[in-house]
Amino acid sequence: MKKSKKIVIITGSPRKNGNSFAMVEVFTKEAERNGHSITRYDAADMTIKGCTACETCFKTGKACSFDDDFNKIAPTIEEADAIVFATPLYWFTFPAKIKAVIDKFYAFLVSKRAVGNKECALIVCCEDNDLPMFDGIRFAYKQTTDLLQWQSVGEVLVPSVAAPGDIHKTNGIEQAIALADKF
Template identity: 55%
Template sequence: MKKKIIVITGSPRRNGNSFAMTDAFIKAAEEKGHTVTRFDAGLSKVGGCIACDKCYSKEGKACVFDDDFNKIAPLIEDADGVIFTAPLYWYTFPGQIKNFIDKMYSFMIGEKNIAGKECGLIVCCEEQDASAMEGIRFSYERSTSLIKWKSLGEVLVPGVLHPGDVKNTDGLQKAAALADSF
């Protein structure tokens, strides 16, 4: 079955390792016939949530602040799956994608039913020890559990710092293989 998948990236570096893994996932998903929409949160203007609880109350927009989150929110509502990709920053998500994740609160307060979607996580980090990614995994797992999404897998690649380092790992292959889960 062909699915609509949204890929949310968190890196501000287009030539970084997480972008390379994102590209590998997207290519594999499209080859399987899925429709993939990419949203580069790390290169977009998405401000932080201020917990005003006015989500979806102004002109039907997800957030009262008119930033790039309002462009992707309707696509998330319509999607079958969501993939989060990011480099590890200080043991969690980079701020750029964290703002996006925080604004997903709007789906709950705005009474939008987005439960039942499939999701996945693709992350890389400089440290050699994969346990360095436990913080980002915990945040992903708790957030997706709260909104009742089903995780199809996590690709966690340690030991990549410089652009292109991921090519010396199995990260690109694992990211592409995650597309098989959809």
């Protein structure tokens, strides 16, 4: 039997009834059915400022010296066994709000915290039907997870979804469930 894991999901969509949220919902249910605990942060609803590279990370007792919602996320990232990024594709990469979270992962590098020994995954959908559209976000994801020495367990990349509910015309829901089973 697989070990129960603490999984943190960070979403990037501002659309509550959107396609990436639909995949997150089924991923969450399957992961919980498998005995994992889920903590979810919807970055689009949070106040997270960009990293200023001040390098005072964790010196005030918080991950970021500039107090914003990243300080709510950071402790759960440290405790987590796995991190899942779930988002629509915006201009070939992560939307700004989730990118701000990722930029602040710099705190983990500066402090040598949350580096290594974590699994991660990527769930992305986009309106375009051309799979190379995912190249930018896949590159950013891979470089981020490599730098943090996290091990990717998989990616769900679903093209050709625009309107809410379009995900149900694809196999994206099934892919998200299968990804949850890999943890």
